[in-house]
Amino acid sequence: xxxxxxxxxxxxxxxxxxxxxxxSLTVISIMIGIAAIFALVSFGLGIQDYVNNLATQxxxxxxxxxxxxxxxxxxxxxFFISQDDIDFxxxxxxxxxxxxxxxxxxxxxxxxxxxxxxxxxxDMSKIDFILQASNNLKIIKGKQLQKGxxxxxxxxxxxxxxxxxxxxxxxxxxxxLISSQQFDVTGFYDLVGSASDDAQIYITKEQFELLYPSEKxxxxxxxxxxxxxxxxxxxxxxxxxxxRKHKGEEKGKEDFFVQTFEDAIKTFTTIITIINSILILIAxxxxxxxxxxxxxxxxxxxxxxxxEIGVMKAVGAQNRDILIIFIFESGLLGMxxxxxxxxxxxxxxxxxxxxxxxxxxxxxKPIFPWTLIAGCILFALAVGAGSGVMPAIRASxxxxxxxxxxE
Amino acid sequence: MFRDYxxxxxxxxxxxxxxxxLTMIGIFIGIAAVVSLIGLGQGLRIAIxxxxxxxxTDVLSIQAANINFxxxxxxxxxxxxxxxxxDKIKKINNVEAAFNRxxxxxxxxxxxxxxxxxxxxxxxxxxxxxxxxxxNLKVQDGRLLTDQDNKGLLLGSNYLxxxxxxxxxxxxxxxxxxxLINGKQFDxxxILEKKGSFMYDDAIWMxxxxxxxEGIRPSNGAxxxxxxxxxxxxxxxxxxxxxEKLLRKERNVKAGEEDFTVETPQKALETxxxxxxxxQLFVTIIAxxxxxxxxxxxxxxxxxxxxxxxxEIGIMKSIGAKNFTIFTLFFIESGLLGMxxxxxxxxxxxxxxxxxxxxxxxxxxxxxxxxxVSLGLIFGALAFSFVIGTVFGVLPAYRASxxxxxxxxxxVx
Numbered sequence: 001x002x003x004x005x006x007x008x009x010x011x012x013x014x015x016x017x018x019x020x021x022x023x024s025l026t027v028i029s030i031m032i033g034i035a036a037i038f039a040l041v042s043f044g045l046g047i048q049d050y051v052n053n054l055a056t057q058x059x060x061x062x063x064x065x066x067x068x069x070x071x072x073x074x075x076x077x078x079f080f081i082s083q084d085d086i087d088f089x090x091x092x093x094x095x096x097x098x099x100x101x102x103x104x105x106x107x108x109x110x111x112x113x114x115x116x117x118x119x120x121x122x123d124m125s126k127i128d129f130i131l132q133a134s135n136n137l138k139i140i141k142g143k144q145l146q147k148g149x150x151x152x153x154x155x156x157x158x159x160x161x162x163x164x165x166x167x168x169x170x171x172x173x174x175x176x177l178i179s180s181q182q183f184d185v186t187g188f189y190d191l192v193g194s195a196s197d198d199a200q201i202y203i204t205k206e207q208f209e210l211l212y213p214s215e216k217x218x219x220x221x222x223x224x225x226x227x228x229x230x231x232x233x234x235x236x237x238x239x240x241x242x243x244r245k246h247k248g249e250e251k252g253k254e255d256f257f258v259q260t261f262e263d264a265i266k267t268f269t270t271i272i273t274i275i276n277s278i279l280i281l282i283a284x285x286x287x288x289x290x291x292x293x294x295x296x297x298x299x300x301x302x303x304x305x306x307x308e309i310g311v312m313k314a315v316g317a318q319n320r321d322i323l324i325i326f327i328f329e330s331g332l333l334g335m336x337x338x339x340x341x342x343x344x345x346x347x348x349x350x351x352x353x354x355x356x357x358x359x360x361x362x363x364x365k366p367i368f369p370w371t372l373i374a375g376c377i378l379f380a381l382a383v384g385a386g387s388g389v390m391p392a393i394r395a396s397x398x399x400x401x402x403x404x405x406x407e
Numbered sequence: 408m409f410r411d412y413x414x415x416x417x418x419x420x421x422x423x424x425x426x427x428x429l430t431m432i433g434i435f436i437g438i439a440a441v442v443s444l445i446g447l448g449q450g451l452r453i454a455i456x457x458x459x460x461x462x463x464t465d466v467l468s469i470q471a472a473n474i475n476f477x478x479x480x481x482x483x484x485x486x487x488x489x490x491x492x493x494d495k496i497k498k499i500n501n502v503e504a505a506f507n508r509x510x511x512x513x514x515x516x517x518x519x520x521x522x523x524x525x526x527x528x529x530x531x532x533x534x535x536x537x538x539x540x541x542x543n544l545k546v547q548d549g550r551l552l553t554d555q556d557n558k559g560l561l562l563g564s565n566y567l568x569x570x571x572x573x574x575x576x577x578x579x580x581x582x583x584x585x586x587l588i589n590g591k592q593f594d595x596x597x598i599l600e601k602k603g604s605f606m607y608d609d610a611i612w613m614x615x616x617x618x619x620x621e622g623i624r625p626s627n628g629a630x631x632x633x634x635x636x637x638x639x640x641x642x643x644x645x646x647x648x649x650x651e652k653l654l655r656k657e658r659n660v661k662a663g664e665e666d667f668t669v670e671t672p673q674k675a676l677e678t679x680x681x682x683x684x685x686x687q688l689f690v691t692i693i694a695x696x697x698x699x700x701x702x703x704x705x706x707x708x709x710x711x712x713x714x715x716x717x718x719e720i721g722i723m724k725s726i727g728a729k730n731f732t733i734f735t736l737f738f739i740e741s742g743l744l745g746m747x748x749x750x751x752x753x754x755x756x757x758x759x760x761x762x763x764x765x766x767x768x769x770x771x772x773x774x775x776x777x778x779x780v781s782l783g784l785i786f787g788a789l790a791f792s793f794v795i796g797t798v799f800g801v802l803p804a805y806r807a808s809x810x811x812x813x814x815x816x817x818x819v820x
Contacts, residue, residue, distance in 0.1 A: 022707055029703040036696050068523050069512065078512045078623070079523075105474045107485040107666065114666055116474045116485060179485060196474075214627075253521040255514065279693060285440045286697035289433045293704040296429040300711050 008321070012329040015301065026297045027337045030380055033287035034341025038376045039349040040283055042366035044276035046353075050193065050363045051269050054135050055261070061096075062133050062261035063232055065089070065222040065239065068254070079255040080218035088246050089222070089239060094230040099126035100219035102208045108201055109177040110166045117156075117165075117199040119178065121208025124149070133223055135192065142172035142187025148206045153183040157191040158198040158360065165199055178203070179211055195360030232260040290337070291387040298330050298391035302398075309395055310403025319396040326392035327385050334384015338377040345376070416740040419712065430708040431748035434792055437698035438752025439759055442788050444694050446760035446780035448687035453779055455683060456676055457603060464673065465640040466541060467647055469496075469633040469654070472666040486658075486666055487629035495653060501638050501646045504537040506530040508632040509615055511623035516587035518578050526623050527606075528615035529561070541636055542607075549582025549597030552614055559594045560586075561612035564601040589621060643671065698791075701748070702799040709741045709803035713810075720807055721815030730808040737804035738797060745796015749789050756780075756788070 016023045067079040081100060090098045102121030107114055122130060124147035131137045141160065145152055153176065158164040160171070170176065174185045178201060192198050209216045226235045236258040244254050302309070309322055349366040356364035420427045469492075471484035496505040509528040514521050530538050531554045538544075539551060544561075552561060566580040580586065584595045588611075602608055618624040637646050650669050660666055713720070720733055757780055764778035 021710055025703050025707040025710070029700045029707075032696055032700050032703075036693060040693075105483050105485050107472075112664065114472070114664060116472055118474065250521075253514070253516070255523070279690070282440065282444070282690060282693045283696065285436060285694065286700045289436050289697045289700040289704065292429050292433045292436075293700065293707060296426055296433075296704060297707060299425055299429070 008325050008328060011325060012332055015305075015329060016332065019301070022297055022300070023333065026293055026333050027340065029293045030287070030290040030334055030337030030384065031341040031344060033283065033290045034338050034376055034380050035344035035348060036283040036286060037280055037379075038342050038345030038372065039352065039366070040276065040280050041372055041376075042345070042349045042368055043352070043364060044273070044280075045369065045372065046365045046367045047272050047276075047363060048269060049367050050365065051265055051272075055265055060260075060262055061226040061228070061230075061232055063224040063226065063236055063239070064259045064261070064264065065224065065243070065256060066259065067220065067256050080220065081222050081256060082219070083217040085243060085246065086219065086222055089224070089243060092235075092239060092242055094227050094235045094238065095224055096227045097126065097129045097225040098222060099123050099130055100222045101130075102205065102212075102215065102218075103220040104212065104215070106179055106201060107177075110170055110174070111168060113166050115165055115199075117201055118196070119201045119203065119208070121203055121205045123147075123205045129225060130223060133225065137192065138190050139187045140190045142185070144187065145202070145204050147204065149204050150207050150210065151183055152186045152203070152207075153178065154187045154189060154202040155185060156189055156198040156200045156202075158195070159185075160188050164360065181211065191362055193361070193363035193365075198360065232262065236260050287383060291383050294330055294333055294384055294387040295391060297333070298326060298388045299394070301329070302326065302391050302395040305395075306398065306403045306406040309398050310400050310406065313398070313400035314404065322398075323392045323396040326395050327388045330388025330392070331381050331385035334387070335377060335381040337384065338380025341380060342373050342376050412735060412739050413743075415736060416743050419716070419740060420743065423712070426708055426711070427744065430704050430744055431751065433701035433704035434698070434745055434748025434795065435752035435755060437694070437701040438749045438788050438792050439755035440694040440697055441691060442753055442756025442780065442784060443759035443763065443778075444690055445687070445784055446756065446778045447764060447776075448683075448690065449781070449784070450760075450764060450777040450779040452680065452683045452687065454777055456680055464671065465637050465643065467635040467637065467643065467650065467669055467671055469635065469650065469667060469669050470631075472668065484629075487631075488633055488667065489657075490628040490630050492630075492654070492657060493633055495657070496633065496635060496650060499646065499649045499653065501642050501649075503636045503638045504534060504541075505633060505635045506534045506538060507615065507630045508634055509618055509624040510631045511618055513589050513611070513621070513623050514587075515611060516590075517580055517584070520578075521587075524609065524611055526611045526613055526618060528618050528624070529612050531614055531616060537636065538634075541634070545600045546582070546597035547600045549595070552596055552612070554614070556594075556596055556614060557617050557620065558592070559596040559613075560588070560617075561597045561599055562595055563599055563608040563610045563612075565605075565608040567598050589623070591621070647671075698795060702745075702795045705741050705744050705796055706799040706803060708744070709737060709800050710806070712740070713737065713803050713807040716807075717810060717815045720810050721812050721817075724810070724812035725816065733810075734804045734808035737807045738800050741800025741804065742793055742797040744800075746789065746793040748796070749792020752792065753785055753788050757785075 065081055065085075067081055069079060083100065086098060086100045089095060100123065102119075104119050105116055106119035107116055108119075109115070122145070124145055127144065139154070140157070142154070145154055155170065155176075159166070160169050162169040170185055172185055172187060176183050176185060183203070189202070203211075224235075224239070226232050240254065240258045243256065243258075244251065247255075249255065312322065346368060349368075353364065353366045356362070469488060471487050473484040490507050493505050493507050496502060507528075507530065509526075511526045512523055513526055515524050516522075529535065529552055535552075535554070544551060546561070547564065548567070549561075552559060562580060568579060580595055580598070582595055582597050586593055586595060599607065599612070613621075613623070615624070619626060635646070635650065637643050647669050651665065654667055654669070655662060655665065658666060723733065760778040760780055764776055767776040
């Protein structure tokens with residue numbers, strides 16, 4: 001015996017059409033909940049996708065060594081990594097490439113307007129490694145700095161857009177003041193996707209040391225790439241132990257820490273996932289309410305069609321047939337709501353993503369894999385069918401004779 | 408007359424008990440979610456802002472401009488304030504006292520455990536008494552610092568429990584104990600009273616000379632914050648402008664291009680508060696979606712009710728009921744649905760908010776998680792649920808009022 005036949009499908013559709021207003025209201029209520037969930041999940045997946053891309057493009061063979069501090073990077077200069085430490089680490093087996101990075105908040109002015117952003121000092125002989133490790137960042141306008149080049153600066157993506165950082169856009173060849181010294185802008189890096197990264201200022205290591213002589217050899221962080229085949233986690237432990245001994249520090253009293261790229265990402269994704277889950281949980285409440293609405297609609301339908309059910313039973317319909325008809329009907333309500341909800345959610349998420357990108361958070365970009373679309377529709381179908389179970393049971397249990405007499 | 412409306416509405420609602428219950432469930436789930444989320448958010452906001460809002464209203468703080476959220480105030484500023492400014496500020500009218508404040512970090516070691524913590528300066532000589540008074544510094548153990556304590560320090564109350572930043576650091580430290588600061592031995596002179604803010608309770612306090620001698624603050628004259636206490640709080644805005652004028656001259660910047668800020672503590676809190684408010688608003692909006700769905704449920708129920716009672720409406724109209732009477736009847740019925748649902752929702756929301764806060768504070772051991780449901784929120788939620796009921800009842804009630812008596816009696820739909 002087939003689970004459901006064509007007649008039953010036609011019957012359900014007919015019933016939904018007959019009570020157009022009630023059906024549409026029920027569909028709307030489930031649509032709203034599905035749209036909210038769809039939009040929130042699409043953002044969550046988008047961020048996860050961004051992070052995964054980051055991992056594959058920059059490679060998971062990356063490690064950071066950072067000085068401990070109580071503030072944001074580059075603001076607390078109590079502890080630092082010295083050039084001597086870097087030279088020492090470069091000799092550790094398993095370290096393929098290593099580069100110390102200077103980082104410090106700095107004042108940048110353009111046409112008499114002042115802003116405060118991070119200034120980064122880069123060892124240009126290691127630039128290929130650093131850029132590759134930074135999500136394959138590329139110069140999109142102008143040209144790269146040369147090793148030892150003075151008086152030249154490369155800026156983050158947002159500087160070339162008016163009203164992002166400065167009211168006027170900056171062009172290659174323009175002059176800016178950094179810590180009151182004049183610099184020529186030679187190029188711009190591509191979009192990273194976070195407002196603070198895209199506002200960074202890049203100069204050569206040599207220029208940085210000239211600008212801040214007291215901070216020579218005091219690196220905020222160090223980037224390392226492991227040799228192929230060396231597990232970053234093991235290398236991190238090894239570096240921690242060797243550097244501790246080199247600096248003459250006791251175990252547990254290090255003034256630095258080593259973090260693998262994976263660890264750094266893991267912390268970030270965990271936080272994002274928790275926040276996103278809480279939001280989805282709250283959005284799920286609306287779906288619970290929608291399911292109550294479906295139940296209500298179905299109970300009303302059972303009541304209204306009591307006589308009809310009696311007739312069907314009198315001409316031979318089994319309890320099971322009635323049950324299936326009603327569950328199918330409520331499942332259909334749910335599924336239609338799901339489809340419209342996914343469409344609405346798509347629109348909402350796209351608009352939201354557009355706003356986020358405009359605000360400088362391009363990493364907040366929703367993605368819509370087909371699993372999400374199918375998942376949401378199936379979920380809506382399940383919620384619909386599930387909410388219809390109790391009313392359907394009531395309908396199937398009706399006594400033919402009583403139902404026929406019902407007014 | 409009005410009582411008739413109410414009793415009629417109640418009677419129709421109780422007649423279709425199941426449907427009424429289901430409709431009300433839709434509303435009370437939404438209201439409970441909104442009440443508990445706003446309550447928890449409000450509690451969290453109060454808890455977080457109280458971490459910062461401890462200074463009096465008569466204190467101005469001056470900071471050099473910096474990137475946002477760069478950790479401790481004034482830390483790592485590209486163009487920091489200079490320690491010579493303070494003498495000039497003291498000469499401004501209405502300024503009672505002004506002092507340099509330094510924030511640094513160091514390692515602190517006690518019984519083999521080491522941690523990196525932040526150090527806050529205590530000014531010496533004449534400024535000491537005023538500083539202690541403004542900050543309401545009191546010890547629960549030992550005594551406060553004097554100018555002679557160049558190898559001594561005060562600790563926030565959290566060191567007494569051995570837990571700072573919410574993480575267990577070491578065994579409890581008492582006044583009289585010895586600790587290692589950057590490897591050098593220091594005496595713990597006193598333990599401060601609990602303030603309920605990490606900026607006090609987790610901090611190490613030292614004389615600013617000691618910080619300089621130990622290399623915990625730079626020797627180039629850079630200052631993190633300058634705190635200014637005014638004499639007459641009513642003239643604080645004037646004093647703020649006078650200080651801004653002085654600093655513009657000293658730092659050679661034009662009006663509108665200041666690379667420093669002069670703020671009252673309240674002003675500084677506003678930024679944090681508005682960020683938290685934005686987060687809370689977003690969460691509330693998502694919760695409100697469920698109320699919208701609940702409202703649609705009411706609309707559906709009311710349309711069904713109109714349909715079922717078409718004949719009844721016809722009879723009422725034929726014996727003289729006006730359109731307006733029919734409208735009011737259904738309008739009140741849907742309003743009642745909303746309000747009763749809302750009342751249950753508020754009760755459930757209260758239980759949920761305080762219950763979750765209780766479980767959360769035990770599970771996470773943090774006093775940041777607390778609920779605060781104000782009377783305004785309770786009445787607001789009740790009023791809102793009534794509004795939802797009536798708004799979504801308008802269309803069905805309107806349809807009912809427009810039915811033709813003759814058609815309705817015949818059952819033509």
